Amino acid sequence: MDFALSSDVVEFRDEIRSIIREFVTPEIADRMHTTGVFDAPELNLELGRRGILERACPGLAKGDPIEMYVMFNELEKAGAPYDGLAVALMIAAVVNKLGTDEQKERIIPSIISGEALVCMGYSEADFGSDLASIKTRAIKDGDEWVINGSKMWTTLAQVAEWLILLTRTDLDLPKHKGLTMFMLPMNTPGITVEPVHTLGTEITNATWYDDVRVGDEAVLGDENGGWRTMTTVLAFERGVMGGTNAGVPLLRHFHEWAVANGVFNEPTTRERMARSIIDMQVATLLTMRSAWIAASGGMPGLEGSMTKVFAVEAYQRASGWTQATAGPAGLLQFHEEGAAGEGFVEYDARHSPVMSIYGGTTEINRNNIAERHLGLPKSR
Amino acid sequence: MSVDLGLSPDQESIAELFNGFFSNEAPPAVARAAEPLGFDRELWNKVIELGAPGMGCAVENGGGGASLGDLVVVAETVGRSIAPIPLIDHLAALSVLTDADLVAGEAIAAVAVRPADANGIWSLVPAGAVADVVIGVDGDETIVIRSAPPMSGPRNHGSMPLADRSAREGTRTILGPASLFEVVLDRWKLLTAAALVGIAETAKELGVAYVKEREQFGVPVGSFQAVQHGLADLPVAIDGGRLLTHKAAWALDNVTDGLIDWANNEITDGPTLATMAFLFAADGAIMATDRSLHYHGGYGFAEEYDIQMYYRRARGWSLILGDSTSVGLSLADRLFGTVEG
Numbered sequence A: 001m002d003f004a005l006s007s008d009v010v011e012f013r014d015e016i017r018s019i020i021r022e023f024v025t026p027e028i029a030d031r032m033h034t035t036g037v038f039d040a041p042e043l044n045l046e047l048g049r050r051g052i053l054e055r056a057c058p059g060l061a062k063g064d065p066i067e068m069y070v071m072f073n074e075l076e077k078a079g080a081p082y083d084g085l086a087v088a089l090m091i092a093a094v095v096n097k098l099g100t101d102e103q104k105e106r107i108i109p110s111i112i113s114g115e116a117l118v119c120m121g122y123s124e125a126d127f128g129s130d131l132a133s134i135k136t137r138a139i140k141d142g143d144e145w146v147i148n149g150s151k152m153w154t155t156l157a158q159v160a161e162w163l164i165l166l167t168r169t170d171l172d173l174p175k176h177k178g179l180t181m182f183m184l185p186m187n188t189p190g191i192t193v194e195p196v197h198t199l200g201t202e203i204t205n206a207t208w209y210d211d212v213r214v215g216d217e218a219v220l221g222d223e224n225g226g227w228r229t230m231t232t233v234l235a236f237e238r239g240v241m242g243g244t245n246a247g248v249p250l251l252r253h254f255h256e257w258a259v260a261n262g263v264f265n266e267p268t269t270r271e272r273m274a275r276s277i278i279d280m281q282v283a284t285l286l287t288m289r290s291a292w293i294a295a296s297g298g299m300p301g302l303e304g305s306m307t308k309v310f311a312v313e314a315y316q317r318a319s320g321w322t323q324a325t326a327g328p329a330g331l332l333q334f335h336e337e338g339a340a341g342e343g344f345v346e347y348d349a350r351h352s353p354v355m356s357i358y359g360g361t362t363e364i365n366r367n368n369i370a371e372r373h374l375g376l377p378k379s380r
Numbered sequence B: 001m002s003v004d005l006g007l008s009p010d011q012e013s014i015a016e017l018f019n020g021f022f023s024n025e026a027p028p029a030v031a032r033a034a035e036p037l038g039f040d041r042e043l044w045n046k047v048i049e050l051g052a053p054g055m056g057c058a059v060e061n062g063g064g065g066a067s068l069g070d071l072v073v074v075a076e077t078v079g080r081s082i083a084p085i086p087l088i089d090h091l092a093a094l095s096v097l098t099d100a101d102l103v104a105g106e107a108i109a110a111v112a113v114r115p116a117d118a119n120g121i122w123s124l125v126p127a128g129a130v131a132d133v134v135i136g137v138d139g140d141e142t143i144v145i146r147s148a149p150p151m152s153g154p155r156n157h158g159s160m161p162l163a164d165r166s167a168r169e170g171t172r173t174i175l176g177p178a179s180l181f182e183v184v185l186d187r188w189k190l191l192t193a194a195a196l197v198g199i200a201e202t203a204k205e206l207g208v209a210y211v212k213e214r215e216q217f218g219v220p221v222g223s224f225q226a227v228q229h230g231l232a233d234l235p236v237a238i239d240g241g242r243l244l245t246h247k248a249a250w251a252l253d254n255v256t257d258g259l260i261d262w263a264n265n266e267i268t269d270g271p272t273l274a275t276m277a278f279l280f281a282a283d284g285a286i287m288a289t290d291r292s293l294h295y296h297g298g299y300g301f302a303e304e305y306d307i308q309m310y311y312r313r314a315r316g317w318s319l320i321l322g323d324s325t326s327v328g329l330s331l332a333d334r335l336f337g338t339v340e341g
């Protein structure tokens, strides 16, 4: 095996690092916690201006999955707000793969310039893991589609230009078959957005669709082919767009505090820290493996599930022991005097629980591994 | 140079050769028959024919010139089969020893993984019961001793050929300062990590095969989600351990002045990675054997079933280096520097 990045990728990584140094200032990292929006427009624009988003987007320009992994790993390790960028790039790749020429021309430039964000309307109040059962309806009316229903957890809807929306178009077909995906502007009349505040500061949304009218130009992929479009979305995510090394900045913040407060010489703390560092290495190697499989022309879906299960629990372990070790200082929030790790210890203890929920829960991922990797009989 | 996380074609052939060899020559019954000593001379003689003992030595010394990545592949097959031969120890010792009889495998070498005590005794040396040559640290020197192996030792959890050995009696060579031994110990940790990955792999296979067959309530027990989820963690730990072990081998083979920049998760220092791989693979093997044994129900506890042999070796092969806290703290010293005062 070879674990060295090629010289091209090293150059790419160094460019990302220099952009991070300039654009991911403490103020920007802080802003995500006051606005509840995990996105940094100035960073996106810079990456767009330098052609990096186009270069990294699968199917466009170079589209090297190793570079994609490197970019998001660097952003994640630096503690940058990158969620908006990850979603936008992933959906740009889907549009590029399944969209019509007209859709590609209309949508992709706005994303790879770093200007436009995308929000994802899949989950509903009553359907999360059982996504294929969603009820939001799209009905054909002459040349138009009329959409009615509601979505839950439509993160970034308050700032996004675009919405990718999963709807039911045929009630008679089996549940996976009667779905259609739409891609429409968020300013289309009939859409309402209401904030949902979360434990981890991030503000997500409930969204309502009342007689939202769009034409066929908004259908992404085939009519009643929505599940395939959904699968394509997940395939592009591949587990290489961040979300696997969230413990790295936490350990850094914790360590600084622990050294300054004279508690870092405790053998228990040192050992736990060392073990969490092993976890972070393993998490990044598993992520790199997905990227490598994708770069070799494979589809690392299952590997993505495996990586996510491991990486999320590793992060949760780290946030658990760091807070417990910090004691009262681990309860203090950002900007409070004496807060462990400048408040990150407290923050990560609030943020880490979501990681085993969104984008497919840990249980759903374990089902996947059991059935598709171990070949065990379906349990449901 | 660019990321390539697959085995090379050569390594694929090595894996096939050794997996085939061990499944023919060393099915679990062989390990069982070799207990409690944990050594099968006949099997060792056969492995000599494959050229395995000297595989990692330089060609000019009569060896096979294999890379550490290649040796990791071999070590994993040893773990998969729990073959009762001290190949890991021997390959590790031969990172610095070049005696012709060792390269040929006519004599067996062991690694005293912990320094000698004040009386010059290396206690509980893995493979110490059967090795003709032992390498280890005595005081501030790296010592090689040739002396007759006791061919017996204390009965132990892992059915390993353990024995106390003297660092002073026998034909004694001072190889150099104690620091010279580090390369031997790094290689021992690396190859043991790979063997532990192999143990976890077989434990997973045994568990999965069992739960597909065994029925309760009219269905295979492997259709119960609680069982599925317990097993679903195993391939993750195995793949993670394998990747980390191969990264350590790659770094030891290719990287000088590697990074220990844990704050940015950039670690390319071989010795650090070898210890990390050792700790991670040990945890993985312990978890995998634990779960697999448990999902066998009462039969997992029966001596007749093979999983208990893997369960004991997962613990034996890793704990012989020292308690896991001490190993963890030695890693902490490498990562953060030692604690002053």
Ligand SMILES: Cc1cc2nc3c(=O)[nH]c(=O)nc-3n(C[C@H](O)[C@H](O)[C@H](O)COP(=O)(O)OP(=O)(O)OC[C@H]3O[C@@H](n4cnc5c(N)ncnc54)[C@H](O)[C@@H]3O)c2cc1C
Binding pocket: A119, A120, A121, A122, A123, A126, A127, A128, A129, A130, A152, A153, A154, A155, A156, A198, A202, A204, A354, A357, A358, A359, A360, A361, A362, A363, A364, A367, A380
């Ligand atoms: C902060 C946040 C942001 C999000 N952003 C978005 C977004 O932008 N767009 C979007 O569409 N969605 C988003 N989601 C929704 C997310 O994808 C869902 O929450 C997730 O898929 C789980 O669905 P659920 O919440 O309905 O839980 P449920 O599906 O009701 O699950 C409840 C519990 O039951 C378990 N469970 C369910 N099914 C099984 C099973 N078959 N076997 C074993 N256990 C099972 C689950 O693991 C979970 O522990 C977001 C969620 C959060 C919290």
